[in-house]
Amino acid sequence: MPGIDHxxxxxxxxxxxxxxxxxxGHWVYPEISLISGKDLFIPDIAVLRVSGGGRAAIDIRQAVLLGEIVSPGNRREDVIDRPREYAAAEVPFFLRVDLRNRxxxxxLYExxxxxxxxxxxxxxxxxxxxxxxxxFSVxxxxxxxxxxxxxxxGAEASAGVERRSDLAEPLNAQPAPVGELVASVPAPRGDHRQHEDPAVA
Known part of the structure; x- marks a missing residue:
């Protein structure tokens, strides 16, 4: 489950x-529904070429950039699976935000x-x-x-849950080096274990 930092x-x-x-001339939305063939994606951030006003979902081909905020429990999905799927859908840019150890x-990938x-x-x-x-800069x-x-x-209770969760990052983990964050993300081609992103903890 995403935490409050997410x-x-x-x-x-x-x-x-x-x-x-x-x-x-672009529009930005958090967590909107994007249709890609028979698949439905809900990225954390979507930058579209057109407004999504009045729609329940929009074709992924209208996306110019999709972004994911990496969550400890969904790290492989956010770092490996989603970028491959977005690349297969030919989304021009992918943005990843990693919050490890606060x-x-x-x-940014192209x-x-x-x-x-x-x-x-x-x-x-x-x-x-x-x-x-x-x-854009920040x-x-x-x-x-x-x-x-x-x-x-509330903070103490949350910390207790995190310490007991087997999905949490190790407490002694070090921040991910920037070099790891910019590793190339391969498109789908066979077993993804052969193309694992080094940013996955």
């Missing part, structure tokens, strides 16, 4: 992206020869910059809310 980014990033995207990092290749990446405390599909650290006080009962 929701914070899903609140902040689409808002900031939308302001920049509108200047380029050190947010962003990586589709080339059927697979996503790294274009730009940055971690908290530096500036993520992209020029395509529209100009410090990934600005996407997270400040940490809850340790004496907050």
């Amino acid at each position: 929701q914070s980014v899903e609140r902040e990033l689409p808002y900031l992206l939308h302001r920049a995207a509108r200047r380029a 050190v947010p990092a962003m990586a 589709l080339a020869d059927g697979e996503y290749r790294p274009v730009s990446a940055a971690a908290a405390g530096t500036t993520f910059v992209m020029k395509q599909p529209f100009a 410090d990934p650290a600005d996407l997270l809310d400040e940490e809850a006080p340790p004496d907050d009962p």
Whole structure:
């Protein structure tokens, strides 16, 4: 289950992206339904060439960029499966946001020869910059809310659940190096275990 940090980014990033995207004639939506043949995708972030106003779902071919906020319990899906599926659908750009250890990092990929290749990446405390599909920049650290006080009962309860969850990241894990975040994401071709992204913990 996505944590509150995931929701914070899903609140902040689409808002900031939308302001920049509108200047380029695009629209940004969080968690909308995209149709690809018989498949339905609901990415965390979608940048569309057209407005989705009044629709329940939209063709994935209208997407110029799709983004996923990596959750510990869905790490393989967010890092391996979704990029491959979006590449197969020929979505031009893929954006990944990794929140491991509350050190947010962003990586942008561009589709080339059927697979996503790294274009730009940055971690908290530096500036993520992209020029395509529209100009945008942000410090990934600005996407997270400040940490809850340790004496907050809700925060303690959440921490207890995380410690007991076998889906949580190890407490002694190190932040993912930016080099890992920009590893190429191959398009679907056979057993995905042969093309595993090194960013998967």
